[in-house]
Amino acid sequence: MQNRRTDRGSFFPVFWKVDSHYPLMDFHKDCNLSQPEDVAIYAEGKYNVKLDGKLFEGTPTTINVPAGQHRINVKVFNQASVPTIYVKGKTVVSDSSWLLTFEDKEWIDETGKTSDVSATKWLNAGSWNFNSPTNLPSQFKLPVVSQSAVSTTANSTSRLIDFGKETFGFVKLHGVKGSGAMTLYYGESKEEALSKDGAVTLDRLQFSNVSKQDSTMPLSKAFRYVNVVMEPTLNLDSVSMLYEYADVKDRGSFKCSDEEINRIYDVAKYTLHLATREFFIDGIKRDRWVWSGDAYQSYLMNYYLFFDSPTVERTMAALRGKDPVTGHINTIMDYTFYWFLGIYDYYLYTGDKSFIKNFYPRMQSMMEYVLGRRNKDGLLQGLPGDWIFIDWANGLSKKGEVSFEQMLFARSLETMALCADIVNDDRGKTTYTKLSDDLKKKLFSLYWNSSKHALVHSRVDGKQTGNVTRYANMFGIFFNYFNDAQKQEVKQHVLLNDSIQKITTPYMHFYELEALCAMGEQDYVLKQMKDYWGGMLNLGATSFWEEYNPTKKGAEHYAMYGREFGKSLCHAWGASPIYLLGKYYLGVKPTAAGYATYTIEPKLGGLQWMQGEVPTPAGNIQVYCSTTQMKVKGAAGKGLLSFQSKTKPICKEGVIEAKGGNNYTLMIEPDKAYTVRYKAK
Structure with missing residues (x-):
């Protein structure tokens, strides 16, 4: 998928290591049958079948498994595409309970004795979409649906087609007649589509004596506008498209008294x-790649909209790739850490241990690579081949030991300790916990500057620099690394301080606003959302951009990377209001894995009312909140509604507890609706 990107018609591949699939896989299933069973077997690739270690002749499509305890092995070789099997019996079917390995370590000695295979690592098989013998995984394609253009502006040699909003798919030409050359210039903006030299994506076609021919472009593209330029010897009836999409469903929702916020959410x-495809990708026009930093934010938004775990799992697996580790994920140090953080959050939101158990060995080898790159002080700094990204920001120093990288490193070590506990690696848990604790102490002993009331940006040659940036400071708030006094210092002297370099990307604005929400600044954040995301809408945006600087004018907004139309106008990290509104306004967040326990802390932030749903593994949590009334209904798990009220609140369905200082709580039982009458503070 990542190699579908084109730039001006040229193939444009990723610049990090790309791993192929393992060509030889051994699948097995242990079963205990009460009666004999015929089991049909299909595979993509050459295969053989064993029952209890005995090899069947030939390539059987059906085997008979007697009653009793048995092991079925199917070994598949496929160099061209991923080895897969489809198994269909009465009780023995292909599902994720099958185990598999790419090396079974089996050998036979001179006496005919089969070797001990206890060193073989077996993992649970993936089981997504091989649901019939004819539904081959290698032929997988995302679904499409036909869509028509909104308007067409034509002259003798060109047609400017407008599809009304940012979209993604395959352009379809109808009724092409004649001979000659035709070029399709795609544009997320009208200016880009009309720029023959500047349009980032295009298709060049040649027709010879065709009569009323329809043609569908071979590669999907991102666009709103398509400028069809053709020689006078060609004619064209119309242009439509096949909209390509991932079939994920909305489970979360949000609506409120402010129509601009409703537009921003939609x-x-x-x-x-648009940015959810086979994986979570960055943007749909330019890169179309799986970037770890972008994907990490998509995971969080996903938990408040789709709650689609398989896409998270596939994306994290694709990012990690195979051993051995030869570089940071996407070559970026911080993106390696976002990969670890994604696993931490995945477990918190889903409670799913199976992915962690499968991936723990690759987590270990990834962390071993990171630990091996520490300097004499146990800190990380850029080494040859490392990209220290952090953010797109003019003049942002990446020299020395950057505090932001140590902050993410500490959280990644915490993730390792958590996962070590899940897989019963006691030694690993002890080691990673100590490493994390030591690094957190160094963060404050080496980077905290009491006169600046913040963590400084970096150390160079063993000394603090005088520069303070927002990055490590805002992450320290929602990682809960600061004490209460430090949080207040950081809020006043960094987050609300206009003299500290401002953030212009939605990517880091996401974390800045999260830190402010975590500090109870929902009123301020609501104004920021209206200014920043509302500013894009006021400029005609139909999806949110990679970067937005309100000081720019006209087509300046489309430029980036030294290119006139280099900016992505549909970037996943621009969708962060989904997460902010669900977690910090509706106020729903898990406090134990898989929402076994959770809190609901509604914050209107200046709104008159809001309502919405937040998905969990076992149903949706429903929240309505106005200045005088709250209605909540929980899903599975134990919830705790926390709120403030100027007057004594009333609830007939439960017992409200006063916590002092106008603070109150109410326990939420599963699938029970509660109405609270109160007065917003």
Whole structure:
């Protein structure tokens, strides 16, 4: 998928290591049958079948498995595409309970004795979409649906087609007649589509004596506008498209008294839908790649909109690739850490241990690579081949030991300790916990500057630099690494301080606003959302951009990377209001894995009312909140509603507890509706 990107018609591949699939896989299933069973077997690739270690002749398509305890092995070789099997019996079927390995370590000695295979690592098989013998995984394609253009502006040699909003798919030409050359210039903006030299994507076609021919372009593209330029010897009836999409469903929702916020939420949803494909990708026009930093934010938005775990799992697996580790994920140090953080959050939101058990060995080898690159002080700094990204920001120093990288490193070590506990690696848990604790102490002993009331940006040659940036400081708030006094210092002297370099990307604005929400600044954040995301809408955005600087004018907004139209106008990290509104306004967040326990802390932030749903593994949590009334209904798990009220609140369905200082709580039982009458503070 990542190699479908084109730039001006040229193939444009990723610049990091690309791993192929393992060509030889051994699948097995242990079963205990009460009666004999015929089991049909299909595979993509050459295969053989064993029952209890005995090889069947030939390539059987059906085997008979007697009653009793048995092991079925199917070994598949396929160099061209991923080895897969489809198994269909009465009780023995292909599902994720099958185990598999790419090396079974089996050998036979001179006496005919089969070797001990206890060193073989077996993992659970993936079981997504091989649901019939004819539904081959190698032929997988995302679904499409026909869509028509909104308007067409034509002259003798060109047609400017407008599809009304940012979209993604295959352009379809109808009724092409004649001979000659035709070029399709795609544009996320009208200016890009009309720029023959500047359009990032295009298709060049040649027709010879065709009569009313229809043609569908071979590669999907991102666009709103398509400028069809053709020689006078060609004619064209019309242009439509096949909209390509991932079939994920909205489970979360949000609506409120502010119509601009409702628009922002709806456009954020559409942006995330467009950037959700086989994996979570960055943007749909330019890169179309799986970037770890972008994907990490998509995971979080996903938990408040789709709650689609398989796409998270596939994306994390694709990012990690195979051993041995030869570089950071996407070559970026911080993106390696976002990969670890994604696993931490995945477990918190889903409670799913199976992915962690499968991936723990690759987590270990990834962390071993990172630990091996520490300097004499146990800190990380850029080494040859490392890209220290952090953010797109003018003049941002990446020299020395950057505090932001150590912050993410500490959280990644915490993730390793958590996962070590899940897989019963006691030694690993002890080691990673100590490493994390030591690094957190160094963060404050080496980077905290009491006169600046913040962590400084970096150390160079063993000394603090005088520069303070927002990055490590805002992450320290929602990682809960600061004490209460430090949080207040950081809020006043960094987050609300206009003299600290401002953030212009939605990517880091996401974390800045999260930190402010975590500090109870929902009123301020609501104004920021209206200014920033509302500013894009006021400029005609139909999806949210990679970067937005309100000081720019006209087509300046489309430029980036030294290119006139280099900026992505549909970027996943622009959809963060989905997450902010679900977690910090509706106020729903898990406090134990898989929402076994959770909190609901509604914050209107200046709104008159809001309502919405937040998905969990076992149903949706429903929240309505106005200035005088709250209605909540929980899903599975134990919930705790926390709120403030100027007057004594009333609830007939439960017992409200006063916590002092106008603070109150209410326990939420599963599938029970509660109405609370109160007065917002």
